[in-house]
Amino acid sequence: MLILVINSGSSSLKYQLRELHDDGTDTDNPVQASGLIERIGVPGSGVSNHTQALDVVARELDEVLDGRRIDAAGHRVVHGGERFKKPELVDPEVIRAIDRLAPLAPLHNPPATEGLRAIRDKWPDMPQVVIFDTSFHQTMPPEAWRYAIPDKWYTEHGIRRYGFHGTSHDLVTGKTAQLLGIDRSEFNGIILHLGNGASATAIRRGKSVDTSMGYTPLAGLVMGTRSGDVDPSIITHLITSHGYDAHQTDRILNHESGLLGLTGHADMRQVLESAQAGHRExxxxxxVASYRLAKYIGGYHVAVNGAQAIAFTAGIGEKSAPFRARVLDRLGVLGVRYDHELNMSRSDEPRVISTDDSTVAVVVVPTDEEMAIAQQTFQLVEMSGAWGQGTDAYKVS
Structure with a gap:
């Protein structure tokens, strides 16, 4: 069983071809092929749009497939708004609905629908599934997702907290509960997805009840190039008093801020090396980054009525022991204790790094969004009996 996982960015397309058993679990060698096509639409790149990028993917896969057929495709879609609360089998109305949500994610949703249409045209019999970054957070209560703004901004423009990284937070929630021997429905915890993009999620009874990213992925924690939380009046001040325009300000906050803005380095490894060499900035x-994160952890400890675990995941969360230590050292007031040697150890398996006397378990749990998307795709297609459905089921006018 071969599942193609597609992640369409604003100017990139990442793919992975995964092999699953007939029960939807990974084989011994699940990743059959993977690749990344960048600079889509950039003059001189040779790839003008995501349809052409799929042509490149098809050529690369031809060398791997050797006559085998791809059984289904699973797509990561950034924004599902309030419309999509779970993965969906793709049909014409689903594509149109994702198109209608483009104002909420103008850089990401249009490439996603372009990818859906491109696969439909290239492999018309292939069922497709969309998995949304935002859907896991649809369980948040209104007090967590409403902003204190005029009601019509929400009712007319959809401005509210949505949250992102949902696939990762969902997967790591289940893995953490399993590691600790707690039934997911009884698990309260804090999941920290720390990569170039970073977010924290409060989990109560296995579900998201709050998350640090907001209307867009810009809010919340200090990230590689994103500022995280800032006073909104800073933006209006820059525009009205210093000649910035909206697009320039948005670009700076998303692409020139965070660790990059503070140090000149977006990569946490470089920042740590520079700090060890005595670089003051x-x-x-x-x-700044560890303090901001510790504040969120403290707040979410309250939000979940006492966390049973704090889980670190994604590139920085899994691999940067020095940054984990900086964060954990701030949490002693909560009774958090960790083993320094266990924290420094490396493993591809989920592991506990807290001491027995810690009031909250601290764990490091690897994430695998591609695996989660492939398995969710398999499950939905299997449940719907949609294997190998004909062209008409997926044709979009």
Whole structure:
């Protein structure tokens, strides 16, 4: 069983071809092929749009497939708004609905629908499934997702907290509960997805009840190039008093801020190396980032009525022991204790790094969004009996 996982960015297309058993679990060698096509639409790149990018993918896959057929495709879609609360089998109305949500994610949703149409045209018999970053957070209560803004901004423009990284937060929630021997429906915890993009999610009874990203992925924690939380009046001040325009300000906050803005480095490894070499700005950046994260952890400890675990995941969360230590050292007031040697150890398996006397378990749990998307795709197609459905089921006018 072969599942093609597609992640369409604003100017990139990442793919992975995964092999599953007939029960939907990974084989011993699940990743059959993977690749990344970048600079889509950039003059001189040779790839003008995501349809052409899928042509490149098809050529690369031809060398791997050797006559085998791809059974289904699963797509990561950034924004599902309030319309999509779970993965959906793709049909014409689903594509149109994702198109209608483009104002909420103008850089990401249009490429996603372009990818859906391109696969439909290239492999018309292939069932497709969409998995949304936002859907896991649709369980948040109104007090977590409403902003204190005029009601019509929400009712007319959809402005509210949506949250992102949902596939990862969902997967790691289940893995953490399993690691600790707690039934997911009884699990309360805090999941920290820390990569170039970073978010924290409060989990109560196995479901998201709050998350640090907001209307867009810009809100919340200090990230590689994103600022995280800032006073909104800063933006209006820059525009009205210093000649910035909206697009320029948005670009700076998303692409020139965070660790990059503070240190000149977007990569946490470089920031840590620079700090160890005595670079004052890098030390300050680590203090800012770890302090911001610790504040969120403290708040979410309240939100879940006492966390049973704090889980670190994604690139920084899994691999940066020095940054984990900086964060955990701030949490002693909560009774958090960790083993320094266990924290420094490396493993591809989920592991506990807290000590027995810690009031909250601290774990490091690898995430695998591609695996989660492939398995959710398999499950939905299997449940719907949609294997190998004909062209008409997926044709979009």
């Amino acid at each position: 890098s030390r300050m950046a680590l203090d």
